Amino acid sequence: MNTSHPRRRALLAGTLLAAGTAALPRAWAQALPTARGQGRLVVVFLRGALDGLSAFVPWSDPDYARLRPGIAIPPPDGSGQSTIRLDGSFGLHPALAMLEPLWREQVLAFVPAAGSPDGTRSHFDAQYQWETARPGQSGDAPGWLNLLAAQLGGAGGDAQPRILGVGEANPRLLAGREPVQLVAHGKAAQRAGALENPRQRETLMALYDGDDAVSQAFRRGAAERMDTARTLSADLQQEMQAASNGAAPPALLEQDARNLATLMRKDRSLRLGFLSAGGWDTHVGQGAASGQLADNLRKLGAALAQLRRDLHEPGDVVVVASEFGRTTAENGTRGTDHGHGNAMWLIGNPVAGGRWHGQWSGLARANLHEGRDLPVHHDFRAVLAQVLRPTFGLQDRQLAAVLPGASWDARLDGLLRRA
Amino acid sequence: MQALPRFSRAALAAAALCAATLSSPLALAAPPADQRADASSAPANSADTATWRALSRLGYGPTPALVAQVRQAGGARAWALAQVDAAFAASRLPPAPAPELAAFDQPLPQIFASVKAEREARRALRDARADTPPGNAMTPPMAGNINAKQAASPDMAPELSYIKDSAQGAAAWRLAACSQPTLENPLLARLTEFWFNHLNVSADKGAARAFVGHYVLHAIRPNVLGRFEDLLLASARHPAMLYYLDQALSVAEGTMQGERRRGLNENYARELMELHTLGVNGGYTQNDVRELARVLTGWTVAPQQPDGFRFAPRLHDDGAKTVLGRAFGPTDPRDARAGEAEGLTALHLLATQPATAHRVALRLAQWFVADQPPPALVDQLARTFQSSQGDLRAVMRQLVQSPAFWDPSNRLFKTPLDFTCSAMAATGAGTDDERELRRSAGFLNNAGQGLHRWPTPDGYKTDAATWRSPDALTRRADLALALGRGAPDLGWLQPFLSPATRARIAAQPAQLQAGLMLASPDFMNK
Numbered sequence: 001m002n003t004s005h006p007r008r009r010a011l012l013a014g015t016l017l018a019a020g021t022a023a024l025p026r027a028w029a030q031a032l033p034t035a036r037g038q039g040r041l042v043v044v045f046l047r048g049a050l051d052g053l054s055a056f057v058p059w060s061d062p063d064y065a066r067l068r069p070g071i072a073i074p075p076p077d078g079s080g081q082s083t084i085r086l087d088g089s090f091g092l093h094p095a096l097a098m099l100e101p102l103w104r105e106q107v108l109a110f111v112p113a114a115g116s117p118d119g120t121r122s123h124f125d126a127q128y129q130w131e132t133a134r135p136g137q138s139g140d141a142p143g144w145l146n147l148l149a150a151q152l153g154g155a156g157g158d159a160q161p162r163i164l165g166v167g168e169a170n171p172r173l174l175a176g177r178e179p180v181q182l183v184a185h186g187k188a189a190q191r192a193g194a195l196e197n198p199r200q201r202e203t204l205m206a207l208y209d210g211d212d213a214v215s216q217a218f219r220r221g222a223a224e225r226m227d228t229a230r231t232l233s234a235d236l237q238q239e240m241q242a243a244s245n246g247a248a249p250p251a252l253l254e255q256d257a258r259n260l261a262t263l264m265r266k267d268r269s270l271r272l273g274f275l276s277a278g279g280w281d282t283h284v285g286q287g288a289a290s291g292q293l294a295d296n297l298r299k300l301g302a303a304l305a306q307l308r309r310d311l312h313e314p315g316d317v318v319v320v321a322s323e324f325g326r327t328t329a330e331n332g333t334r335g336t337d338h339g340h341g342n343a344m345w346l347i348g349n350p351v352a353g354g355r356w357h358g359q360w361s362g363l364a365r366a367n368l369h370e371g372r373d374l375p376v377h378h379d380f381r382a383v384l385a386q387v388l389r390p391t392f393g394l395q396d397r398q399l400a401a402v403l404p405g406a407s408w409d410a411r412l413d414g415l416l417r418r419a
Numbered sequence: 420m421q422a423l424p425r426f427s428r429a430a431l432a433a434a435a436l437c438a439a440t441l442s443s444p445l446a447l448a449a450p451p452a453d454q455r456a457d458a459s460s461a462p463a464n465s466a467d468t469a470t471w472r473a474l475s476r477l478g479y480g481p482t483p484a485l486v487a488q489v490r491q492a493g494g495a496r497a498w499a500l501a502q503v504d505a506a507f508a509a510s511r512l513p514p515a516p517a518p519e520l521a522a523f524d525q526p527l528p529q530i531f532a533s534v535k536a537e538r539e540a541r542r543a544l545r546d547a548r549a550d551t552p553p554g555n556a557m558t559p560p561m562a563g564n565i566n567a568k569q570a571a572s573p574d575m576a577p578e579l580s581y582i583k584d585s586a587q588g589a590a591a592w593r594l595a596a597c598s599q600p601t602l603e604n605p606l607l608a609r610l611t612e613f614w615f616n617h618l619n620v621s622a623d624k625g626a627a628r629a630f631v632g633h634y635v636l637h638a639i640r641p642n643v644l645g646r647f648e649d650l651l652l653a654s655a656r657h658p659a660m661l662y663y664l665d666q667a668l669s670v671a672e673g674t675m676q677g678e679r680r681r682g683l684n685e686n687y688a689r690e691l692m693e694l695h696t697l698g699v700n701g702g703y704t705q706n707d708v709r710e711l712a713r714v715l716t717g718w719t720v721a722p723q724q725p726d727g728f729r730f731a732p733r734l735h736d737d738g739a740k741t742v743l744g745r746a747f748g749p750t751d752p753r754d755a756r757a758g759e760a761e762g763l764t765a766l767h768l769l770a771t772q773p774a775t776a777h778r779v780a781l782r783l784a785q786w787f788v789a790d791q792p793p794p795a796l797v798d799q800l801a802r803t804f805q806s807s808q809g810d811l812r813a814v815m816r817q818l819v820q821s822p823a824f825w826d827p828s829n830r831l832f833k834t835p836l837d838f839t840c841s842a843m844a845a846t847g848a849g850t851d852d853e854r855e856l857r858r859s860a861g862f863l864n865n866a867g868q869g870l871h872r873w874p875t876p877d878g879y880k881t882d883a884a885t886w887r888s889p890d891a892l893t894r895r896a897d898l899a900l901a902l903g904r905g906a907p908d909l910g911w912l913q914p915f916l917s918p919a920t921r922a923r924i925a926a927q928p929a930q931l932q933a934g935l936m937l938a939s940p941d942f943m944n945k
Contacts, residue, residue: 047875048874048875119705120699121689121705121708122689122693122699123875123877124693124699124875124877125699138699138700168867169866169867169885169886169888169891170884170885170886170887170888175884182888182889182890182891183890184865184890184891184894185865185867188865188894193893193894193896193897194893194896194897194900195893195896199928200900200931203927203928203931203935204896204935204938206923206926206927207920207923207924207927207935207938207939207940208940209923210919210920210940212940213887214832214887214892214940214943214944215940217887217888217889217892218889218892218893218896218940220889221888221889221890221891221892221893222889222893224889224890225889225890225893278874278875279874281875283665283684283685283686284665284668284684331682331683331684331685332668332669332670332672332674332681332682332683332684333665333668333669333681333682333684335665335684337684337685337686338685338689370705
């Protein structure tokens with residue numbers, strides 16, 4: 001994998017962007033648009049509350065090993081079974097070794113203590129509030145990715161979906177007025193089923209000729225499914241010709257990542273992508289350098305590396321987040337319970353990577369939220385604002401429409417590179 | 420605010436355009452606009468509408484026999500009320516899973532023993548593989564007569580596939596029960612689905628997997644029209660739940676097990692309040708979660724016991740605790756009864772809170788009436804729940820007699836499970852061919868509603884905003900056409916379809932018509 005090439009392109013693109021800063025409101029002036037606001041965004045949402053302290057390990061914190069006698073990731077010793085040292089404070093879980101090159105290339109960054117200002121420890125409330133960007137509110141609301149799609153201008157292309165979701169039936173993050181393209185998990189996305197047979201297809205289209213919601217949705221689904229199946233199966237054939245030499249078939253998440261990236265590469269109107277992964281609710285026996293959580297992280301790392309291979313244009317950004325963090329201390333069953341603050345990860349050429357951003361106050365009890373959890377030093381909406389503003393060239397009022405109630409957090413300035 | 424993505428005219432035009440460039444038949448199939456009609460408009464006869472509603476919501480849709488049953492009862496309303504008692508009577512009788520599915524319906528001590536045997540056999544096999552150099556055909560020690568080659572294909576070694584067979588058997592039973600009214604009372608099957616989903620466990624959690632089918636049949640099914648508190652307790656003490664939400668492992672802080680120091684796990688206590696009873700805004704705090712977890716320490720599995728449950732005094736936290744303002748303990752560590760009684764008192768306290776009544780009422784109204792049910796109905800059901808001390812039969816009686824249940828403006832869209840069960844029921848699929856059950860189970864897995872496979876304790880969502888997605892609808896058509904092939908004549912479904920849909924289907928080749936009825940927009944509503 002050669003990632004230095006896309007990086008250089010990013011820097012070149014950056015130099016073209018000197019103009020236009022005077023028009024920006026002062027509050028936002030730190031964040032300049034990269035790639036002329038023509039970027040793309042993929043959100044990878046980890047449902048179930050990932051233990052961020054196992055992904056980005058605060059290995060040198062004296063409290064880390066004390067709080068987690070059975071599940072701490074061992075400090076860096078270069079063995080492959082211990083933390084991969086990133087800097088003097090943090091390291092990567094060894095199962096995320098595929099992401100280490102991205103850190104070295106300075107396209108991977110993280111905000112270690114981000115999250116929601118709301119204190120809920122309910123997965124379901126917290127996910128809903130994250131997806132609607134409305135902390136503390138449970139009323140019916142669209143997803144912020146759908147609101148973002150509404151802010152993306154386009155030359156007469158209003159009817160084309162700008163959002164692609166892979167896997168979930170109808171995720172809240174994507175719900176709203178803007179059209180969305182949703183495709184199935186894994187290999188099912190490559191099959192057009194009954195629509196493949198022209199006669200059956202004709203018959204079904206005649207059946208769904210009505211103006212009711214089901215018929216309308218079906219017609220749209222039929223067109224998209226055939227298109228998706230055609231795009232992905234063509235890609236698949238190329239890949240088979242390239243011969244992956246007996247490598248194990250990728251896990252579902254990696255397959256979904258590949259499908260998402262392929263569709264976004266082929267259809268340039270798709271600028272917003274969504275993937276999710278579950279299995280992070282590790283109350284029992286989460287393991288350390290190996291085990292349940294490590295296995296899941298390895299699959300995630302492979303999927304993120306796949307996204308990086310396929311989506312590395314100057315304005316492409318991947319954001320990885322979970323609804324909240326987990327307890328800093330190990331619980332009574334070698335796992336962790338529901339906590340509060342958590343790391344948010346960012347990958348992409350515009351990301352000021354190879355370093356972490358924002359405030360970090362360590363794991364000393366006095367500095368923990370309610371004496372047990374990582375505090376939220378940075379509102380997740382403020383992190384998103386730092387990404388959306390330059391990636392899509394949004395104005396203040398547009399950001400406010402996508403992330404209502406969010407305020408700019410200047411401590412995160414520099415999260416994305418300045419031109 | 421509509422949660423579902425909505426599509427403008429322009430969007431549709433573009434979709435059609437896009438389709439046209441792919442293949443012309445999609446675009447050419449549309450008749451002139453003046454011939455269009457809203458396919459979701461009600462069929463001509465309101466008695467048929469009521470029959471469709473009653474059979475689709477209080478069961479999984481019509482069969483010729485059920486339609487006749489409604490007629491004999493004197494109409495849908497009379498049938499619906501009588502169903503509550505019929506389902507209650509059926510819930511008192513043991514279920515009748517086919518013998519080939521019975522692995523999951525053994526007594527609990529046998530299930531524990533089979534799981535243990537499978538784990539030991541697997542371990543022995545792993546050890547043997549690790550010890551045996553490649554190419555050496557030596558029989559693995561400890562693995563009995565299973566050789567490594569056989570074990571690579573679990574179907575060939577029953578002692579290695581018990582857990583999987585048991586989970587698949589449980590899923591097959593659910594599909595048979597929802598689609599064969601002669602096997603299981605339809606309302607009983609429907610309520611088993613509702614309460615299983617409310618007290619969700621997942622077969623994808625390894626420790627719980629082999630117990631999920633037993634949980635369905637023996638914790639959920641007998642209690643769905645009984646007292647809520649009995650249902651809650653049956654769930655709380657069942658190994659499937661004890662494993663799924665880690666209660667089996669949660670012990671008093673600092674308990675020593677061998678060399679290991681163990682302690683609390685908050686998982687079950689939190690979901691018990693957030694999902695099973697009070698609801699997330701039901702007025703509890705993080706401190707209540709922790710205190711409730713302390714109260715419940717000692718509740719764990721017992722492989723030798725007929726009910727799989729025991730209270731272990733040594734693991735119980737006998738200190739003073741406070742849950743929702745109620746004081747618990749301290750208890751005498753030698754008095755096992757007092758320690759266990761704390762948990763029973765806490766469950767009773769939770770089961771009888773007004774917030775619990777409201778949550779149960781809301782969930783039932785969403786399930787049976789509308790995604791956003793009328794608040795007055797929810798209040799009324801909650802009052803009945805409280806005044807009857809959680810008598811679920813009284814609540815269901817009131818629900819089926821409420822005007823809101825019959826109001827045509829209260830629409831519901833079928834979930835993938837609703838769709839699958841109703842299509843199977845209409846065609847009789849799966850009654851004599853187990854492959855049909857497997858195909859339907861596979862469809863549900865791909866559709867994101869696999870049986871007993873929702874990983875998190877909130878259970879599946881059931882609203883249209885979750886399930887009415889363009890791609891998913893085309894996949895329903897795949898299954899509908901497959902089930903329609905070789906199905907008996909479905910002409911009896913005609914009265915339940917709108918005139919526009921009937922006309923569209925009549926214009927199509929005869930051999931596709933059964934499948935098209937199942938695929939039709941009308942068939943997607945319940």
